[in-house]
Amino acid sequence: MLKNRIIPCLDVKNGRVVKGINFVDLKDAGDPVEQAKIYSDGGADEICFLDITASNENRDTIYEVVDKTSKKCFVPLTVGGGVRSIDDINKLLNCGADKVSINTAAVQNAKVVEDSSRKFGSQCIVVAIDAKRKDDGWEIFTHGGRNPTGINALEFASKMEKCGAGELLVTSMDKDGTQSGYDIELMQKISSMVNIPVIASGGVGTLDHLVDGIKSGASAVLAASIFHYGTYSVNEAKQYLASKDIPVRI
Amino acid sequence: MDVTIVDYKSGNISSVINSFKEVAKDKVNIEVTSDLNKIKSSDKVVLPGQGSFKSCIEGLNSINGLIDTLNEFALNNKKPLLGICVGLQMFADVGYEEVETKGLGWISGKVSKIDNQDGKYKLPHIGWNQINIVKDSKIFKDIENNSHMYFVHSYEFIPKDNSVTTATTDYASNIVCAVEKENIFGTQFHPEKSDKTGLKIIDNFINL
Numbered sequence: 224m225l226k227n228r229i230i231p232c233l234d235v236k237n238g239r240v241v242k243g244i245n246f247v248d249l250k251d252a253g254d255p256v257e258q259a260k261i262y263s264d265g266g267a268d269e270i271c272f273l274d275i276t277a278s279n280e281n282r283d284t285i286y287e288v289v290d291k292t293s294k295k296c297f298v299p300l301t302v303g304g305g306v307r308s309i310d311d312i313n314k315l316l317n318c319g320a321d322k323v324s325i326n327t328a329a330v331q332n333a334k335v336v337e338d339s340s341r342k343f344g345s346q347c348i349v350v351a352i353d354a355k356r357k358d359d360g361w362e363i364f365t366h367g368g369r370n371p372t373g374i375n376a377l378e379f380a381s382k383m384e385k386c387g388a389g390e391l392l393v394t395s396m397d398k399d400g401t402q403s404g405y406d407i408e409l410m411q412k413i414s415s416m417v418n419i420p421v422i423a424s425g426g427v428g429t430l431d432h433l434v435d436g437i438k439s440g441a442s443a444v445l446a447a448s449i450f451h452y453g454t455y456s457v458n459e460a461k462q463y464l465a466s467k468d469i470p471v472r473i
Numbered sequence: 474m475d476v477t478i479v480d481y482k483s484g485n486i487s488s489v490i491n492s493f494k495e496v497a498k499d500k501v502n503i504e505v506t507s508d509l510n511k512i513k514s515s516d517k518v519v520l521p522g523q524g525s526f527k528s529c530i531e532g533l534n535s536i537n538g539l540i541d542t543l544n545e546f547a548l549n550n551k552k553p554l555l556g557i558c559v560g561l562q563m564f565a566d567v568g569y570e571e572v573e574t575k576g577l578g579w580i581s582g583k584v585s586k587i588d589n590q591d592g593k594y595k596l597p598h599i600g601w602n603q604i605n606i607v608k609d610s611k612i613f614k615d616i617e618n619n620s621h622m623y624f625v626h627s628y629e630f631i632p633k634d635n636s637v638t639t640a641t642t643d644y645a646s647n648i649v650c651a652v653e654k655e656n657i658f659g660t661q662f663h664p665e666k667s668d669k670t671g672l673k674i675i676d677n678f679i680n681l
Contacts, residue, residue, distance in 0.1 A: 226602065298667075344524035420600075442595060
């Protein structure tokens with residue numbers, strides 16, 4: 224039986240972890256490679272790096288991080304943040320990323336998704352959707368949640384599936400950082416509408432939130448803070464899900 | 474010993490390279506090449522594959538003499554070869570991804586889209602699934618039945634003769650996920666991404 228995935232996410236800026244695990248005795252708490260290794264040894268089903276480097280001069284730091292991590296961690300590695308072009312995707316894959324997540328570029332030019340999934344295969348193209356409630360639906364935002372687009376999230380999700388996205392990483396901007404749980408309605412709507420896997424993101428504060436995320440129809444749950452601050456380990460999260468009869472890899 | 478990973482622009486093979494190098498350490502020489510002479514003289518060959526069946530076959534065809542060299546290696550010289558993901562799928566006679574495309578024909582069968590039962594199952598089949606070992610295989614030495622492996626695919630290999638099947642996985646139906654025919658081995662899952670258990674499979678192949 225296919226298991227539901229738990230994906231810890233690390234925010235990386237200028238090659239360093241911004242929100243890191245601060246509960247373990249690390250030689251270098253800012254080293255993304257060391258943190259990713261802790262997660263993969265702890266049973267993470269996948270590792271996600273979100274590059275939040277703002278300046279262009281430092282953009283290359285992520286490549287080095289991905290290269291080093293992929294030589295130490297032998298679980299899938301997804302990298303997103305600032306991915307603009309086929310060339311960026313190619314570079315990340317060559318450094319050892321297994322999947323690349325695309326956000327702003329997918330909204331601005333759907334052809335990037337079409338072309339990259341044809342060139343590299345759908346399996347490595349994840350479209351990241353940042354959605355915020357508006358009226359009766361959800362609007363998507365680009366540029367790390369800064370720019371509204373007027374585009375309906377459900378329509379966009381469906382369009383990205385047709386363009387060849389292999390997975391959708393759906394983040395609720397209303398919930399992100401609140402630790403009050405995923406936007407369950409958003410996850411339900413998108414999961415039931417598309418035939419590709421959905422990764423739920425944004426808002427996890429407790430282990431029950433992970434359970435709710437899977438029950439909403441998502442194939443995987445992504446979380447940052449609860450793992451970063453050591454509230455729970457990945458293994459604890461998995462044991463809890465298993466105790467709620469949710470199939471996980473233990 | 475020389476193990477060659479065939480580089481035929483089949484998409485992303487860095488994870489395959491990293492995992493083989495991790496397992497090989499300094500004991501075994503891992504080459505990544507499309508050089509026909511190097512492939513011929515190596516002891517073992519790894520055939521990775523990402524993207525579509527069609528694009529991978531085109532990739533093999535784009536290197537003059539590569540398919541002949543692989544045929545000679547696997548069929549005439551009977552040296553060990555491991556196909557991963559589309560690398561395994563290409564063993565088939567024919568694949569139906571995008572358009573009907575002729576395969577290598579090493580293991581009789583076809584590659585078709587997984588029947589997702591009218592959307593009941595999401596595709597691609599992405600994530601960790603358990604393997605059901607149905608037949609002893611040399612690459613499964615010390616691998617427990619029901620071990621988790623990492624999968625990502627939408628198409629499945631359906632062999633004509635099921636005696637080549639060494640493991641299946643349950644997703645919508647029983648999907649063939651590992652085969653062995655004499656010196657030819659294949660996994661639909663990604664041992665290079667399946668953590669310690671996956672690395673053990675790679676180790677078993679290197680130590681054949």
